[in-house]
Amino acid sequence: MNVRDIRQMFPILDQEVNGKPLVYLDSAATSQKPAPVIEALDKYYREYNSNVHRGVHTLGTRATDGYEGAREKVRKFINANSTEEVIFTRGTTTAINTVAASYGRDNLDEGDEIVISYMEHHSNIIPWQQVAKQTGATLKYLPLQEDGTISLDDVRETVNGNTKIVSIMQVSNVLGVMNPIKEIAKIAHENGAIMVVDGAQSAPHMKIDVQDLDCDFLAFSGHKMCGPTGIGVLYGKKKHLEKMEPVEFGGEMIDFVGLYESTWKELPWKFEGGTPIIAGAIGLGAAIDFLEQIGLDEIEAYEHKLAAYAMEKLSDIEGMTIYGPKEASKRAGLVTFNIDDVHPHDVATVLDAEGIAVRAGHHCAQPLMKWLKVSATARASFYLYNTEEDIDKLVAGLVKTKEYFSDVF
Numbered sequence: 373m374n375v376r377d378i379r380q381m382f383p384i385l386d387q388e389v390n391g392k393p394l395v396y397l398d399s400a401a402t403s404q405k406p407a408p409v410i411e412a413l414d415k416y417y418r419e420y421n422s423n424v425h426r427g428v429h430t431l432g433t434r435a436t437d438g439y440e441g442a443r444e445k446v447r448k449f450i451n452a453n454s455t456e457e458v459i460f461t462r463g464t465t466t467a468i469n470t471v472a473a474s475y476g477r478d479n480l481d482e483g484d485e486i487v488i489s490y491m492e493h494h495s496n497i498i499p500w501q502q503v504a505k506q507t508g509a510t511l512k513y514l515p516l517q518e519d520g521t522i523s524l525d526d527v528r529e530t531v532n533g534n535t536k537i538v539s540i541m542q543v544s545n546v547l548g549v550m551n552p553i554k555e556i557a558k559i560a561h562e563n564g565a566i567m568v569v570d571g572a573q574s575a576p577h578m579k580i581d582v583q584d585l586d587c588d589f590l591a592f593s594g595h596k597m598c599g600p601t602g603i604g605v606l607y608g609k610k611k612h613l614e615k616m617e618p619v620e621f622g623g624e625m626i627d628f629v630g631l632y633e634s635t636w637k638e639l640p641w642k643f644e645g646g647t648p649i650i651a652g653a654i655g656l657g658a659a660i661d662f663l664e665q666i667g668l669d670e671i672e673a674y675e676h677k678l679a680a681y682a683m684e685k686l687s688d689i690e691g692m693t694i695y696g697p698k699e700a701s702k703r704a705g706l707v708t709f710n711i712d713d714v715h716p717h718d719v720a721t722v723l724d725a726e727g728i729a730v731r732a733g734h735h736c737a738q739p740l741m742k743w744l745k746v747s748a749t750a751r752a753s754f755y756l757y758n759t760e761e762d763i764d765k766l767v768a769g770l771v772k773t774k775e776y777f778s779d780v781f
C-alpha cells in the first residue's frame with residue numbers, strides 16, 4: 373500500500389487550511405472521498421439519473437442496474453448469503469432504528485431484556501430505550517473493564533434466558549477498542565437472544581464476514597468508508613427480515629394497495645419505502661470497489677501501525693491522558709485524549725489554526741463520558757490516507773497548545 377498514491381486520489385487533502393497544509397484527523401466522524409467515488413456520483417447525475425424499479429426506459433434500466441449492482445457489491449463486501457439480506461438505509465442510525473422499531477417492537481415483552489454496553493454510541497442506545505418503554509422490556513448495560521474493554525465473563529453474567537437482544541458496537545468511536553463480536557454472538561445465541569452489531573467504525577477499516585460472525589443484524593454507514601453521506605446498510609438474516617414489518621410505508625415498497633389493506637414487496641424492497649438513495653448506493657458501490665482494490669486487511673494493518681505510532685508519540689507529552697487500552701494491539705485507528713486542564717474544544721481550536729482537524733466533544737457517547745468521568749475529550753482518528761507525518765504534526769500542535777495555555781493561566 374503506497375500512501376502517497378492513495379493520498380493523491382483524495383482531492384480534498386490537497387489544500388491549505390488557515391494557511392497550513394490540511395491534516396485531516398476526523399475520519400471517525402466522516403471519511404474523505406476518493407476521486408472514483410466523486411466520479412461515480414458525477415457520472416450518475418450527468419449520464420443516467422433516473423428513478424429505479426419503474427419505467428422501461430433506458431435510463432431507468434441503467435439506474436436500476438447501478439442501484440441493484442451496488443447491493444450485490446455490499447453483499448459480497450460483508451459476505452451475506454443473498455442480496456435479499458441487504459437493505460439500503462440512510463446510515464447506521466436508521467438501520468438500528470429499523471431493527472428496534474420492527475424486530476424489537478414485535479419480539480419484546482415485559483420481563484424481556486435488551487443488553488447493550490456503556491461504550492455505545494447514542495444511536496445504539498436511544499432506539500433501545502424507546503422500544504423498552506413501548507414494550508415494557510428492560511435495558512441492561514454490560515460493564516466495562518478498567519481499560520474500557522468488555523470481558524466475556526461479564527457477558528456470560530449479564531446475558532441470560534430473559535435476554536432477547538444483544539446490541540454492541542464492533543469498534544468503539546471513543547475508546548478504539550475492538551469488541552469480540554463473534555464470541556458475544558455465541559453467548560447471545562446460547563441464551564436464545566439475537567445479536568445486533570453496530571459496524572459504523574468497523575466496516576470502513578476491517579474485513580467483515582457476517583456469516584463468520586453469525587450476527588443477526590449489522591448496521592453501517594457509507595460516509596465513514598469513503599462513500600457519500602445519506603447512504604448506509606442494514607444487513608439482516610433472511611429468517612428475521614421475512615417476518616418483520618416495514619417501518620416506512622409508501623411508494624416502492626408495496627405489492628398491492630387496496631382501499632383499506634395493502635401488501636408488501638418481497639425482500640429487500642419492503643424496507644425501502646419511497647424513492648431510494650440511488651446516487652448514494654452507486655457511490656457506496658464505488659467506495660467498496662476502491663477499498664477492495666487496496667484490500668481491507670492491508671488497510672487494517674496500516675491503521676494499526678498508525679495507532680501504535682500515535683499512542684507512542686502522544687504518551688510522551690506531559691499531562692496527556694489517553695482513554696482506552698494502552699496496548700496498541702487492542703486498538704483500532706483512533707486516539708481519544710485530554711491534555712492537562714485544557715478544554716478539548718480549546719485543543720481543537722488551537723489545532724485548527726495549525727490546519728489540523730480533530731473532533732472535540734462527547735462523541736455521541738454521553739454514558740461513556742460519564743463512565744470515564746469527563747464531560748468531553750479530543751479525538752484524532754485515522755484512515756488509509758493518513759501518515760506518520762500527520763501524527764508528528766498533531767504532536768507538535770499539541771505541544772503548542774500546552775505552551776499557549778500555560779502562558780494564559
Ligand code: 7TS
Pocket residue numbers: 400401402462463464465466493495496541543544545570572573593731735736
Ligand atoms: N455508531 C457508531 C459507533 C458511530 O461512531 C456513529 C457515528 C454512529 C453509530 C452513527 O452513524 P451515522 O452515520 O448514522 O451518523 N459516529 C460519529 C463520531 O464518532 N463522530 O461523529 C459521528
